[in-house]
Amino acid sequence: xxxxxxxxxxxxxxxxxxxxxxxxxxxxxxxxxxxxxxxxxxxxxxxxxxxxxxxxxxxxxxxxxxxxxxxxxxxxxxxxxxxxxxxxxxxxxxxxxxxxxxxxxxxxxxxxxxxxxxxxxxxxxxxxxxxxxxxxxxxxxxxxxx
Amino acid sequence: xxxxxxxxxxxxxxxxxxxxxxxxxxxxxxxxxxxxxxxxxxxxxxxxxxxxxxxxxxxxxxxxxxxxxxxxxxxxxxxxxxxxxxxxxxxxxxxxxxxxxxxxxxxxxxxxxxxxxxxxxxxxxxxxxxxxxxxxxxxxxxxxxx
Numbered sequence: 001x002x003x004x005x006x007x008x009x010x011x012x013x014x015x016x017x018x019x020x021x022x023x024x025x026x027x028x029x030x031x032x033x034x035x036x037x038x039x040x041x042x043x044x045x046x047x048x049x050x051x052x053x054x055x056x057x058x059x060x061x062x063x064x065x066x067x068x069x070x071x072x073x074x075x076x077x078x079x080x081x082x083x084x085x086x087x088x089x090x091x092x093x094x095x096x097x098x099x100x101x102x103x104x105x106x107x108x109x110x111x112x113x114x115x116x117x118x119x120x121x122x123x124x125x126x127x128x129x130x131x132x133x134x135x136x137x138x139x140x141x142x143x144x145x146x
Numbered sequence: 147x148x149x150x151x152x153x154x155x156x157x158x159x160x161x162x163x164x165x166x167x168x169x170x171x172x173x174x175x176x177x178x179x180x181x182x183x184x185x186x187x188x189x190x191x192x193x194x195x196x197x198x199x200x201x202x203x204x205x206x207x208x209x210x211x212x213x214x215x216x217x218x219x220x221x222x223x224x225x226x227x228x229x230x231x232x233x234x235x236x237x238x239x240x241x242x243x244x245x246x247x248x249x250x251x252x253x254x255x256x257x258x259x260x261x262x263x264x265x266x267x268x269x270x271x272x273x274x275x276x277x278x279x280x281x282x283x284x285x286x287x288x289x290x291x292x
Contacts, residue, residue: 003228
């Protein structure tokens, strides 16, 4: 069944700070000083990496019983390469990440081959990963002057 | 200059909860009860919407002087459609968002046409938007058994 998820992002008075809200949860984002901010929070491309890693982690947890896969601990390390000169208009490179790499860590007694299969399942199942790997239709649905 | 941004995501003991970390910042993510979690935080696809909205907001702030564009307030409302039956393997639909829509709100005295042009500039400049609109190469760079 199609489900619609919602969020808002609002500029705060201080520099580049942004408050994002979903239901009763919020995340404060900012840029580090070298990117023009006041470093009050992680920046949006870092939050994007967090969303991907969290999505993979939830898939790892949620699907384990159905795969008869047991593990004691799981974490993922992610990194993405971006050239800020792209969105600054200073170089002819894309504005977003050029590549995102991740390493999955399991504490488990499962055999190596089964762990590697499960890691691939996580990679291809994760909704945020699908959005990033295959792209999403983005629609500027309105511009309001309040 | 190519810059590498990094994050980690770690499964917590409670249900589907995940702690994500970037530098000295963290975000707790979870799923609502109807998606199997304990609702201790927003979920990863909601965080993805936040990352997109925050990125647009920072672009709105950071590039305004260069565009001779002034505004008093800015916020963006975002929503994305997803069918959880996709990643649950229950329906032949994609696992991620099928579409993401956003409405940008400005409090400004600028003329309507200039506001609409600036909104389009924000849309095409935002790095997270580029990642989502055009996709990113994702690389499972390793599977470690600790």
